[in-house]
Amino acid sequence: MTDSAGIPLLRAEGLVKTHYGEGAPAHAVRGVDLSVRHGEFVAVTGPSGAGKSTLLHLLGGLQRPDSGSLWLDGECTDAYSEARWAIERRRRIGIVFQFFNLVSNLTVADNVELPALLAGRSARQARAEREKLLGELGLEGKARSMPGELSGGEQQRVALARALVNQPRLLLADEPAGSLDSKGTREVTRLLTRFHQRGQSIVLVTHDARLASAADRVISFFDGRIADDAELGGTPPRRTGPAGVIALNELNELKD
Numbered sequence: 557m558t559d560s561a562g563i564p565l566l567r568a569e570g571l572v573k574t575h576y577g578e579g580a581p582a583h584a585v586r587g588v589d590l591s592v593r594h595g596e597f598v599a600v601t602g603p604s605g606a607g608k609s610t611l612l613h614l615l616g617g618l619q620r621p622d623s624g625s626l627w628l629d630g631e632c633t634d635a636y637s638e639a640r641w642a643i644e645r646r647r648r649i650g651i652v653f654q655f656f657n658l659v660s661n662l663t664v665a666d667n668v669e670l671p672a673l674l675a676g677r678s679a680r681q682a683r684a685e686r687e688k689l690l691g692e693l694g695l696e697g698k699a700r701s702m703p704g705e706l707s708g709g710e711q712q713r714v715a716l717a718r719a720l721v722n723q724p725r726l727l728l729a730d731e732p733a734g735s736l737d738s739k740g741t742r743e744v745t746r747l748l749t750r751f752h753q754r755g756q757s758i759v760l761v762t763h764d765a766r767l768a769s770a771a772d773r774v775i776s777f778f779d780g781r782i783a784d785d786a787e788l789g790g791t792p793p794r795r796t797g798p799a800g801v802i803a804l805n806e807l808n809e810l811k812d
């Protein structure tokens with residue numbers, strides 16, 4: 557699905573990113589072209605070090621590409637300043653990470669309301685949206701708790717509420733079940749599926765085959781490039797991708 561003008565939600569062309577650290581440069585993203593439609597749920601899978609997180613960070617403006625261009629809703633982001641990216645993330649992009657990144661000295665309610673207030677919503681609007689989301693996520697009784705008092709699964713649900721409080725057009729999720737047990741993983745899978753069914757566009761990075769199977773399109777990332785890009789749901793041809801790339805037929809079998 558695209559919007560009425562047929563413009564994809566996200567379009568990347570020729571994205572390249574190299575990290576320069578202590579050792580040899582890491583060529584994390586080596587030239588990625590990608591388009592994500594409105595309402596799509598895309599999973600990016602691949603072996604450790606393939607560059608998946610770097611790609612997600614580029615898509616959310618958390619890191620800048622060395623070259624290439626990125627469009628959000630048809631608008632080129634290449635000239636965005638850091639401040640402009642921060643505003644766009646508040647308004648249009650929600651992000652969840654593996655380790656939740658909640659503010660430890662704020663209550664659950666304040667963690668969820670904060671991005672809404674920063675985006676200029678009134679206290680009343682922020683509270684209403686927070687109450688709605690915490691209710692949907694089964695956390696209504698936890699509003700006054702501190703993050704440290706919650707289980708990992710609960711903290712990730714708070715992080716999801718925080719990411720969705722401004723009703724972003726795009727949700728980016730980087731290994732959202734990476735630090736959870738199998739129950740927590742099932743919970744995150746169920747919630748992402750539910751939000752997607754309501755129209756939420758999602759780009760998810762995951763190692764977890766069950767979580768990836770909730771998506772309707774799976775991109776296999778290998779050595780900084782897209783090795784495979786396929787819709788789930790039909791009966792795809794058996795593929796023999798590079799080592800560590802989840803087989804698409806396996807993902808289809810996991811799908812409900």
Ligand SMILES: Nc1ncnc2c1ncn2[C@@H]1O[C@H](COP(=O)(O)OP(=O)(O)OP(=O)(O)O)[C@@H](O)[C@H]1O
Pocket residue numbers: 575576577582583584602603604605606607608609610611
């Ligand atoms: N800030 C950084 N500084 C230096 N090198 C980095 C940095 N971030 C990532 N890298 C390197 O870039 C490459 C890709 O890393 P990235 O985290 O994007 O891969 P990944 O596929 O998400 O891996 P994983 O599944 O293990 O999280 C790796 O070689 C990594 O060591």
